[in-house]
Amino acid sequence: MNQDYSINTRCVQAGYTPGNGEPRQIPIIQSTTFKYDTSEDMGKLFDLEATGYFYSRLQNPTCDTVAAKICNLEGGSAAMLTSSGQAANFFAIFNICEAGSHIVASSSIYGGTFNLIAVTLAKMGIESTFVSPDASEEELSAAFKENTRAMFGETIANPALTVLDIEKFAKVAHAHGVPLIVDNTFPTPVNCRPIEWGADIVTHSTTKYMDGHGAAVGGAIIDSGKFDWMAHKDKFPGLTAPDESYHGLVYAEKFGQEGAFITKATVQLMRDLGCVQSPQSAFMLNLGLESLHVRMARHVENGQAVAEFLESQPQVVSVNYPGLKSNKYNGLAQKYLPQGGCGVVSFELKGGRKAAEAFMKNLKLAAIETHVADARTCCLNPATSTHRQLTEEQLIEAGIPAGLVRMSCGLEDKKDLIADLKQALAAI
Numbered sequence: 001m002n003q004d005y006s007i008n009t010r011c012v013q014a015g016y017t018p019g020n021g022e023p024r025q026i027p028i029i030q031s032t033t034f035k036y037d038t039s040e041d042m043g044k045l046f047d048l049e050a051t052g053y054f055y056s057r058l059q060n061p062t063c064d065t066v067a068a069k070i071c072n073l074e075g076g077s078a079a080m081l082t083s084s085g086q087a088a089n090f091f092a093i094f095n096i097c098e099a100g101s102h103i104v105a106s107s108s109i110y111g112g113t114f115n116l117i118a119v120t121l122a123k124m125g126i127e128s129t130f131v132s133p134d135a136s137e138e139e140l141s142a143a144f145k146e147n148t149r150a151m152f153g154e155t156i157a158n159p160a161l162t163v164l165d166i167e168k169f170a171k172v173a174h175a176h177g178v179p180l181i182v183d184n185t186f187p188t189p190v191n192c193r194p195i196e197w198g199a200d201i202v203t204h205s206t207t208k209y210m211d212g213h214g215a216a217v218g219g220a221i222i223d224s225g226k227f228d229w230m231a232h233k234d235k236f237p238g239l240t241a242p243d244e245s246y247h248g249l250v251y252a253e254k255f256g257q258e259g260a261f262i263t264k265a266t267v268q269l270m271r272d273l274g275c276v277q278s279p280q281s282a283f284m285l286n287l288g289l290e291s292l293h294v295r296m297a298r299h300v301e302n303g304q305a306v307a308e309f310l311e312s313q314p315q316v317v318s319v320n321y322p323g324l325k326s327n328k329y330n331g332l333a334q335k336y337l338p339q340g341g342c343g344v345v346s347f348e349l350k351g352g353r354k355a356a357e358a359f360m361k362n363l364k365l366a367a368i369e370t371h372v373a374d375a376r377t378c379c380l381n382p383a384t385s386t387h388r389q390l391t392e393e394q395l396i397e398a399g400i401p402a403g404l405v406r407m408s409c410g411l412e413d414k415k416d417l418i419a420d421l422k423q424a425l426a427a428i
């Protein structure tokens with residue numbers, strides 16, 4: 001669908017245009033396999049000489065339709081769905097890194113991604129250096145090595161809510177001849193499109209706002225098509241040198257700058273690792289995408305109202321929300337997220353763990369969950385859940401005070417959410 005249409009219209013209609021008499025809603029092609037008349041027809045698909053479907057571990061029409069919508073929303077050249085956000089980030093990195101490679105990543109990222117990079121990729125021989133998202137260009141540059149192959153960050157980090165200076169990161173990555181990968185899960189393309197600011201590859205946990213209803217785990221990878229792999233031939237042999245598993249085909253030559261990255265990730269990584277999204281999940285994801293622009297505005301409205309309310313309360317030590325004037329990242333938020341970021345707010349209560357437990361127990365609308373970005377408001381106290389193995393001292397060291405609560409504001413009426421917070425604060 002034409003990019004001249006507003007993103008609101010593209011959320012509803014991009015990716016699928018039915019022909020005369022065809023279904024209005026995207027068909028769920030619940031089939032593992034596809035039928036061909038001759039072995040020759042099928043052989044061409046296996047040799048990547050023809051395009052078409054043969055096995056849903058590699059490609060499925062329903063998943064491709066939804067990927068095409070997300071690709072359109074992010075302004076990319078090609079996209080694919082994955083089974084989860086973790087798989088998306090793993091594939092995005094592993095598509096251009098191998099044993100002996102090194103990556104530079106922002107230290108302010110999702111815990112699962114931090115573990116993926118610091119522990120699991122390290123076991124596979126991929127080294128990493130973590131940098132502060134606030135570091136200067138010179139400091140960021142100093143983290144690069146001869147074998148650095150990618151830079152990684154999150155537009156709005158989960159759960160720290162730092163806002164990434166995408167232009168700064170892109171400039172440094174490009175000066176070192178490597179692509180910038182940005183996880184855009186929290187703002188979604190409705191509120192920020194990292195490719196417009198210089199990011200080369202965008203990833204998503206579609207489990208969050210894109211799905212938006214806590215219904216299906218999923219992920220997506222979008223390529224901008226703007227990174228010139230051939231100009232850095234020696235760094236990216238996976239894309240620029242022959243792949244013997246496809247008779248010596250060179251992805252960057254055969255599929256060009258715009259198609260090489262996603263084609264390789266599909267026909268090689270998906271073939272060998274198989275982290276596919278099911279057509280059923282992709283269908284549900286598309287239902288979420290159709291209202292994404294409407295929902296994000298409400299998540300932001302509620303997040304902002306809750307953050308402002310909490311900031312005025314005596315029981316609250318501090319509130320972290322990039323939309324607040326008092327926030328360290330408000331300047332970057334105004335630049336990259338002019339319509340707001342997302343509905344996740346974190347705040348510290350006076351009285352530590354005990355106060356947080358009492359407060360959360362008394363909330364009536366917000367459920368205690370290890371989830372964010374749901375239509376229903378939810379909250380979490382890291383000290384008694386995700387980080388409960390840490391001592392008081394370790395919590396302080398990790399920048400997670402015992403009284404910290406992360407609240408993901410849903411789509412309820414903000415008046416009801418604030419009234420709920422008021423009575424729960426009074427009950428501490």
Ligand SMILES: *Cc1c(COP(=O)(O)O)cnc(C)c1O
Pocket residue numbers: 084085086087110112113154157158183185186204205206207208217218219
């Ligand atoms: C949740 C999340 C992930 C992981 O996604 P899953 O779908 O849970 O695998 C990655 N990045 C960010 C920013 C997330 O919030």
